Amino acid sequence: MKQYAYYPGCSLESLAESYNVSTLEVARGLGLDLKEIEDWNCCGATAYFPVDELLAYTLVARNLAIAEKDGASDFVTPCSACYKNAYFTNAYLKRDADLADHINYALEADHLHINGTLRVRHLIEVILEDVGLEEVKKNVTHPLKDLKVAPYYGCQMLRPRKDHENVENPQFFEQLLAALGADPVPYPSKTRCCGGSLIITNRKAALDMVRKLLEDAVNHKAEVIATTCPMCNINLEVYQAQVNQEFGTQFSIPVMYFTQLMGVAMGLKPKSLGIGKEMVPGVPLLNFAQS
Amino acid sequence: MAAELSFSDEIANMMYASHGNPIRECIQCGTCSGTCPAAEFMDHTPRQIIGMIRADLKDEVLASNTYWSCASCYHCTVRCPAGIDIADMMYALKRYSMWKKSYQEGLIGPAFSESFVKMIAGSGRSFEPQLAPAYLFKYGPRGLIQEAQMATSLVFKGRMPLLPRKIKGLENFQRMVRRIIPIGESS
Ligand code: SF4
Numbered sequence: 065m066k067q068y069a070y071y072p073g074c075s076l077e078s079l080a081e082s083y084n085v086s087t088l089e090v091a092r093g094l095g096l097d098l099k100e101i102e103d104w105n106c107c108g109a110t111a112y113f114p115v116d117e118l119l120a121y122t123l124v125a126r127n128l129a130i131a132e133k134d135g136a137s138d139f140v141t142p143c144s145a146c147y148k149n150a151y152f153t154n155a156y157l158k159r160d161a162d163l164a165d166h167i168n169y170a171l172e173a174d175h176l177h178i179n180g181t182l183r184v185r186h187l188i189e190v191i192l193e194d195v196g197l198e199e200v201k202k203n204v205t206h207p208l209k210d211l212k213v214a215p216y217y218g219c220q221m222l223r224p225r226k227d228h229e230n231v232e233n234p235q236f237f238e239q240l241l242a243a244l245g246a247d248p249v250p251y252p253s254k255t256r257c258c259g260g261s262l263i264i265t266n267r268k269a270a271l272d273m274v275r276k277l278l279e280d281a282v283n284h285k286a287e288v289i290a291t292t293c294p295m296c297n298i299n300l301e302v303y304q305a306q307v308n309q310e311f312g313t314q315f316s317i318p319v320m321y322f323t324q325l326m327g328v329a330m331g332l333k334p335k336s337l338g339i340g341k342e343m344v345p346g347v348p349l350l351n352f353a354q355s
Numbered sequence: 356m357a358a359e360l361s362f363s364d365e366i367a368n369m370m371y372a373s374h375g376n377p378i379r380e381c382i383q384c385g386t387c388s389g390t391c392p393a394a395e396f397m398d399h400t401p402r403q404i405i406g407m408i409r410a411d412l413k414d415e416v417l418a419s420n421t422y423w424s425c426a427s428c429y430h431c432t433v434r435c436p437a438g439i440d441i442a443d444m445m446y447a448l449k450r451y452s453m454w455k456k457s458y459q460e461g462l463i464g465p466a467f468s469e470s471f472v473k474m475i476a477g478s479g480r481s482f483e484p485q486l487a488p489a490y491l492f493k494y495g496p497r498g499l500i501q502e503a504q505m506a507t508s509l510v511f512k513g514r515m516p517l518l519p520r521k522i523k524g525l526e527n528f529q530r531m532v533r534r535i536i537p538i539g540e541s542s
């Protein structure tokens with residue numbers, strides 16, 4: 065069976081640990097063999113690029129090189145920011161021999177070398193393409209019948225890639241949710257930005273961006289927002305209370321990882337999916353959980 | 356002797372791998388500004404900043420908060436009809452201003468990025484609480500209380516680790532980092 069080099073990324077060790085455990089549980093249920101990359105390092109999210117571009121690529125390349133050395137063909141990560149970094153580092157060094165030389169000179173100090181042979185993929189892509197919707201449906205024992213879910217794509221999973229099915233109005237997340245029996249709600253902001261690291265560097269701007277997203281999802285009758293990225297999840301979930309304080313709003317909409325929705329639909333125990341650690345309790349989803 | 360580099364060239368030189376078109380191709384259509392979710396928090400819109408770079412208004416650009424308000428969402432980049440990678444250009448402007456040590460007072464972005472890089476060089480992993488001093492002061496007492504309340508409930512929910520993690524092969528990792536940028540004896 066195919067093995068995937070699995071890169072959880074730093075958030076999945078702390079604030080987004082639920083994303084990690086639900087990923088591993090769902091992968092096990094679907095028969096996906098994820099092998100965590102040995103001694104991986106932080107990929108830098110969006111914080112290295114303002115300091116040094118070459119360093120940013122090199123730090124990402126180290127993780128890819130370890131996976132290559134281990135004989136992996138696919139690199140998979142559930143974090144959209146990690147995905148974007150890994151995808152583009154891999155793509156750039158493949159078409160730019162000079163960049164590859166620079167990176168390899170640094171990697172040599174860590175006894176590593178990168179060739180750019182990996183396929184870099186987001187977890188949701190692996191589930192959709194390698195497992196497939198039919199197989200997902202077969203694993204659904206507790207369909208999320210009529211649960212109104214707002215699929216939130218965010219940015220880095222889609223952009224700046226331009227070779228995606230449809231950058232402006234993708235449908236794959238809706239299809240996955242429908243396969244779980246849920247009712248994906250259409251809302252215009254699904255690919256708008258959550259503010260990313262502006263939540264730290266420009267709180268005012270980020271809270272405003274989060275507010276607009278929550279408002280749009282709620283106005284379209286969503287009961288739950290589903291995410292594919294720890295940063296998006298943290299901004300929409302952990303900072304929801306601050307949005308309410310700042311704008312006098314009363315949002316109280318649960319924000320869950322798509323893997324948590326999958327797990328519940330597959331009849332896995334909520335606790336094994338990290339459910340119960342939310343700041344906004346995931347009640348509408350829990351109604352479907354096996355008791 | 357070569358002619359002095361224009362500001363546009365200097366910025367272009369700050370982009371190593373990005374494959375967008377040069378900003379002289381910009382037709383000033385404003386698609387980027389209309390798309391940008393952070394535009395209303397910027398001193399100058401993305402379109403204006405490009406115009407200012409082309410006009411060699413270096414001091415004005417360095418004094419602007421525009422690129423430090425960019426969320427790197429790449430929405431402008433995928434929509435630009437002239438094929439300019441505006442989001443990567445914003446990163447380049449951040450690097451330029453860090454390099455020149457010249458940025459608008461009171462911004463958190465430069466300090467945040469710097470402490471982030473130091474943290475990674477020191478441990479190989481990121482750890483939220485270590486970043487706190489870099490930005491907490493900015494939000495004043497009310498922000499501090501909000502932040503502390505939030506952190507407490509996160510710890511209570513078992514979501515905030517209390518100890519930082521380190522990678523095992525730290526020594527080789529740091530040798531690798533030093534081949535790119537000089538780092539001091541990291542703590
Ligand atoms: S979208 Fe592109 S061409 Fe239009 S103003 Fe922005 S950078 Fe210039």
Ligand code: SF4
Nearest residue numbers: 391425426428429431
């Ligand atoms: S990448 Fe930056 S400049 Fe471009 S639309 Fe997003 S926030 Fe605005």
